[in-house]
Amino acid sequence: MAQPADTARKSIGARRNPASADAILDAAEAVLVEAGYSGFSIEAVARRARAGKPTIYRWWPSKAALLFDVYQRQKRVDTPDTGNLEKDLVGFLDSLFEHWRSTPSGNIFRSLIAEAQSDDGAAAALADYAAGRRVTTGRMIERAKARGEVRSDVDAVLVADMVASFAWTHLLTNRLNGEEAAIRGAVRYILQGILDHRA
Amino acid sequence: MAQPADTARKSIGARRNPASADAILDAAEAVLVEAGYSGFSIEAVARRARAGKPTIYRWWPSKAALLFDVYQRQKRVDTPDTGNLEKDLVGFLDSLFEHWRSTPSGNIFRSLIAEAQSDDGAAAALADYAAGRRVTTGRMIERAKARGEVRSDVDAVLVADMVASFAWTHLLTNRLNGEEAAIRGAVRYILQGILDHRA
DNA sequence: ACCTCATCGATACGGAACGTTTCGTTAAAT
DNA sequence: ATTTAACGAAACGTTCCGTATCGATGAGGT
Known part of the structure; x- marks a missing residue:
């Protein structure tokens, strides 16, 4: 399944600001690249994305969920097929x-x-x-x-x-x-x- | 004067209380077993060992070093040799x-x-x-x-x-x-x- | 017997990050 | 135009980090 672990999205109010979600994922990736896993904190991501922490916690229940979504955005290596x-x-x-x-x-x-x-x-x-x-x-x-x-x-x-x-x-x-x-x-x-x- | 072998105070400082070190390693293992990796903190180990945090930091520079010592104390599985x-x-x-x-x-x-x-x-x-x-x-x-x-x-x-x-x-x-x-x-x-x- | 000194447990510190709550603001939906 | 919810910002109490400081303890050397 390609969806994050929970997806317990609340009621009808669909994600109102997808740009914000993108900004957060962008920031998370950037923090991970620049500061590494040890420097990867929700606060750092929020700062970088100019987002509030609650906004992150609203959509991603944990650091792990955010990490997983960041990973899912990455390109994958696909399997070759040369016949050998x-x-x-x-x-x-x-x-x-x-x-x-x-x-x-x-x-x-x-x-x-x-x-x-x-x-x-x-x-x-x-x-x-x-x-x-x-x-x-x-x-x-x-x-x-x-x-x-x-x-x-x-x-x-x-x-x-x-x-x-x-x-x-x-x-x-x-x-x-x-x-x-x-x-x-x-x-x-x-x-x-x-x-x-x-x- | 019969002098014992000169194990005199060395650079790293003679470990005066090996019992304390054992207690810390025991506690670290217990914490790891009972609370898991996410609950494994220096403070938790110190509490469990009735030791001061500085005592732990004196001998183990990081959580990783303590973890490694705990692991080293474990038994290892040795490689069999049946001829097949x-x-x-x-x-x-x-x-x-x-x-x-x-x-x-x-x-x-x-x-x-x-x-x-x-x-x-x-x-x-x-x-x-x-x-x-x-x-x-x-x-x-x-x-x-x-x-x-x-x-x-x-x-x-x-x-x-x-x-x-x-x-x-x-x-x-x-x-x-x-x-x-x-x-x-x-x-x-x-x-x-x-x-x-x-x- | 005394003295010295490193280690001991304990406690306090500033800093960082946690996850949550509160509060106006903003903007999409009705 | 009104409703409604997500938004950012800020502050909260908590936990843990790694370090500093303290008096007590006890072994070794003199």
Whole structure:
């Protein structure tokens, strides 16, 4: 679901000032980029957006919800489809690492994961999002299965989970640079395995 | 005059009351277990330990440092060695998940990772720790290489990284229960790959 | 036996951010 | 033109931060 955790929007009075919501999301992103997660406070966002704190709290029940909406506004890396799974997976991870490195998305996502460790709402939203992405990425593997490239008994979502886990962990431990060899290695091991003798 | 070994007052100041340090670490762990990461504050730890805040700040420069020490006191899951890599990896992950589930270690580790997203010191400590664990776990793969079970060109540390990533991500997204099938699948894919045809 | 001194618990401090409440103002909807 | 609700600003009490200051405690050295 693309909606924020709650959306318990009050009565008929629809969001009267969408410009204000945009300004707040813009400010939140800017604060996150300039001050980092540790400097990301509702007060800082309100100051930056020239908005009142209650305005933020009215629409976003928590810092986590705001973070999640900021993340949702970011562009996503979509999954390639060249007809070759190895090329697709390596390309996907290369693009993802580059995207995390060169846009605010990486730091926003890190913050979101961190927040999810202490905020149940953020945890639920993140779990939901991650499950969706596993399915999306899993389609890459499904396509390869369809063309007979991958064994039919393979769990595409699980493979997507392994790929995502590799990426997440690298993001969380600041290992996004010069990891091309690791990416290629990891993909190759998932595709071909590491055993010396085959049954 | 029989003088004891000169452990004399050192730079950092001889820790005069190790019992107090233990009490603080005990309290920190208890707070973390009872109130979770969001309730984990220096003040709460001090209250619980009947210690003064300055006493904590004297020895631990940050919340992250205290967290790390708490984590270091926990038991670790060690890597099995049955002579069969698949059994070892599955056993290792099963034990790790069970350990994270049934002891405070999981939540402490989650907190540490979260803290590392906003504290450079914690990030460095975590990176160091994780690198060490990759080497340790990598020995499992090295042993399998030595007995010819694994291809000699395989990067053992990278494989360990993939295994750890899988575990970390499951921890961070609250997926520690009923994951036996996923563990077996992931290990099998790493060992045997997912391709249908081999080159 | 005395003295010295680092650590101890306790308390207070200024600062920041929390989440809420109050109050005029503004602007869309009727 | 009137209603109505979201708006910004400001202030609130609270919690926690990290630091400073205090007298008490107790071990080591003389």
